[in-house]
Amino acid sequence: xxxxxGACAHLAVAQVAVLHIQVIEGEGAVNAAxxxxxxxxxxxxxxxxxxxVEGASVSFHLPExxxxxxxxxxxxxDVTVTDARGRRQSPTPCC
Numbered sequence: 046x047x048x049x050x051g052a053c054a055h056l057a058v059a060q061v062a063v064l065h066i067q068v069i070e071g072e073g074a075v076n077a078a079x080x081x082x083x084x085x086x087x088x089x090x091x092x093x094x095x096x097x098v099e100g101a102s103v104s105f106h107l108p109e110x111x112x113x114x115x116x117x118x119x120x121x122x123d124v125t126v127t128d129a130r131g132r133r134q135s136p137t138p139c140c
Contacts, residue, residue: 063093064101069132086135090127097131105135 070087090101107114107121116123116136127133 062098064098065091065093065095066103067091070134085137088133090131090133097127097129099127099129099131101127101131103127103133 067089068086069089071085074086086105088103090098090103092098102124103126104122104124105116107116109121113121115121118136123136125133125136
């Protein structure tokens with residue numbers, strides 16, 4: 046099982062904003078090959094004032110090379126949207 050590679054956030058509305066992404070769970074996690082990830086990656090997205098950003102699209106990517114896996118959609122990338130607290134957890138990758 047590969048560790049999650051990274052996350053990006055994009056505000057879904059047509060405005061200029063400075064967004065901050067903070068990993069709040071799972072940073073530095075190491076997963077044994079062939080096992081399920083028991084600690085998903087979770088991020089918080091805030092604006093330049095520290096206020097949570099609801100509705101920000103967050104992309105989770107698995108590595109293209111080396112140990113790998115896929116999300117439930119069968120792809121190495123999954124896009125999801127932050128909640129009212131500006132938080133989002135990665136879907137659990139498999140194999």
